[in-house]
Amino acid sequence: MSNFEELSKAVIAGQEQKVKELTQLSINEGVDPLSIINDGLIQGMNVVGQRFKVGDMFVPEVLMSARAMSAGVAMVKPLLLDGQMTSKGTVVIGTVKGDLHDIGKNLVGMMLESSGYQVIDMGVDTASEEFIAAVKENKAQVLGLSALLTTTMLSMKDTIEALKEEGIRNDVKVLIGGAPISQTFADEIGADGFAPDAASATELVGRLIG
Numbered sequence: 001m002s003n004f005e006e007l008s009k010a011v012i013a014g015q016e017q018k019v020k021e022l023t024q025l026s027i028n029e030g031v032d033p034l035s036i037i038n039d040g041l042i043q044g045m046n047v048v049g050q051r052f053k054v055g056d057m058f059v060p061e062v063l064m065s066a067r068a069m070s071a072g073v074a075m076v077k078p079l080l081l082d083g084q085m086t087s088k089g090t091v092v093i094g095t096v097k098g099d100l101h102d103i104g105k106n107l108v109g110m111m112l113e114s115s116g117y118q119v120i121d122m123g124v125d126t127a128s129e130e131f132i133a134a135v136k137e138n139k140a141q142v143l144g145l146s147a148l149l150t151t152t153m154l155s156m157k158d159t160i161e162a163l164k165e166e167g168i169r170n171d172v173k174v175l176i177g178g179a180p181i182s183q184t185f186a187d188e189i190g191a192d193g194f195a196p197d198a199a200s201a202t203e204l205v206g207r208l209i210g
């Protein structure tokens, strides 16, 4: 089994210590840092995302995998060349007002970060004004909104309207996601895109600003 395969397996199994050991091993062997992230750590997390989707893995396991992956990413990050992680663009991401769910949003943020985007994480319960301030301040190309409740998903529309009022709607692509969100809803409220999971979200960001 290659190092990458072993690393992916350790991420899938949520074995943080093993991920750290294997990551260190790859670093010692001089493996390209970006490759450790993309071919090892993220590969594992992609499998986790797919298994979660079909009901083969559950939230606590997903969290353990995410934690294990982050531990590996944190070790590799300082080794990346300047700009290697931040050259692809800036994404502001957060969970909308009134909503405290952040597991999926964190996964999306982590995966975007590991794929080379600068991610500004606004946390949970984020008001439209806070999103707008962050988009302006960081000159973000993408705004990612997460909602897990049917009641809070409606505030995504408010944020899009507020972007229009501020005159910056055309400066930023709005991407939405979360369990109750669909492409139909995205079309309805005038979002630029919807993605059902972290891997597709990363792909979509690439397509939107790539």
Ligand code: B12
Binding pocket: 049, 052, 059, 062, 098, 099, 100, 101, 102, 103, 104, 105, 107, 108, 143, 144, 145, 146, 147, 148, 149, 150, 151, 175, 176, 177, 178, 179, 180, 194, 195, 196, 197, 198, 199, 201
């Ligand atoms: C864990 C959980 C909680 C935890 C949250 C912990 C945390 N730190 O996030 C706690 C216990 C706090 C919680 C609280 C509540 N919850 Co809750 N919760 C869940 C649960 C079981 C899992 C959500 C989750 O983390 N999934 C795992 C992640 C990986 O998946 P995900 O969030 O869908 O994210 C993926 C995609 O959606 C997408 N994605 C997510 N965000 C984004 C953003 C962008 C930009 C993109 C592109 C993609 C994207 O990519 C992610 C990764 O693959 C769901 C059930 C469910 N089926 O969703 C209920 C659920 C969402 N909760 C629900 C409810 C009702 C509540 C409460 C109101 C309960 C209560 N009565 O107190 C409160 C609300 C608190 C609040 N104000 O937000 C309901 C919502 C019903 C509805 N239709 O609105 C659900 C559906 C459960 C149910 N069947 O009743 N909850």
